Amino acid sequence: MSRRYTLPSNSIRPAASRLSRWASAKVGATAVTLSTRPPATRSVPLPSRAVAALVVSLLAYCAGFLFGLGTLYILGLNGLMLGAVFAFVSAHGLGDELFGFIVAHGCVELSVMCLSGAAGAAVGEALIRPGEQGRAAAFHSAALRSGEVLIACAVLLVGAGLIEGYVSPDPRFGLPARVAIGVSYWLFMLALLSGRLLRWRRPRAPATLDAARAA
Numbered sequence: 009m010s011r012r013y014t015l016p017s018n019s020i021r022p023a024a025s026r027l028s029r030w031a032s033a034k035v036g037a038t039a040v041t042l043s044t045r046p047p048a049t050r051s052v053p054l055p056s057r058a059v060a061a062l063v064v065s066l067l068a069y070c071a072g073f074l075f076g077l078g079t080l081y082i083l084g085l086n087g088l089m090l091g092a093v094f095a096f097v098s099a100h101g102l103g104d105e106l107f108g109f110i111v112a113h114g115c116v117e118l119s120v121m122c123l124s125g126a127a128g129a130a131v132g133e134a135l136i137r138p139g140e141q142g143r144a145a146a147f148h149s150a151a152l153r154s155g156e157v158l159i160a161c162a163v164l165l166v167g168a169g170l171i172e173g174y175v176s177p178d179p180r181f182g183l184p185a186r187v188a189i190g191v192s193y194w195l196f197m198l199a200l201l202s203g204r205l206l207r208w209r210r211p212r213a214p215a216t217l218d219a220a221r222a223a
């Protein structure tokens with residue numbers, strides 16, 4: 009009869025910390041940040057974390073220029089690493105702690121990374137199927153359209169960095185508060201990107217062009 013051995017949490021913390029650092033260094037991201045140290049030593053440098061998340065989003069966007077294949081690789085690698093870290097810590101009873109650390113900033117941070125990848129994939133699609141306007145013109149048009157999304161993503165990542173630096177590592181915030189912050193910021197992201205928050209309006213074409221199109 010096989011026996012199952014359970015390691016104490018103190019013995020797996022160094023291994024979990026090394027695994028987290030390896031995963032973050034592999035992609036230069038914060039999507040799979042793991043922290044199991046005591047609250048007194050658990051701090052996240054705000055500039056470095058915000059810049060790291062921005063670098064990954066920019067990398068996922070630029071990788072789309074390789075006909076969309078690079079974007080699939082970057083997002084797939086991040087997803088596999090996040091799943092691997094969750095599986096590792098959950099097997100040793102630390103899944104709830106990792107979820108509580110990520111949920112406040114991760115809802116928007118992970119969504120923004122996927123949006124950046126989608127914007128890069130749109131540019132890659134323009135290279136694959138340029139249509140009648142030519143590949144260079146299609147690339148230029150797709151880059152301009154997706155660039156607006158990328159700017160909004162950068163602003164959202166700054167907010168996620170603030171949450172990750174001051175809320176996620178703070179033990180005074182309980183899980184309900186973290187979930188509320190994460191969901192609220194995610195809804196703010198939807199309102200911003202949909203244009204409902206700032207009431208974005210597309211500029212109207214000049215009257216001469218409207219008359220010419222009507223004719």
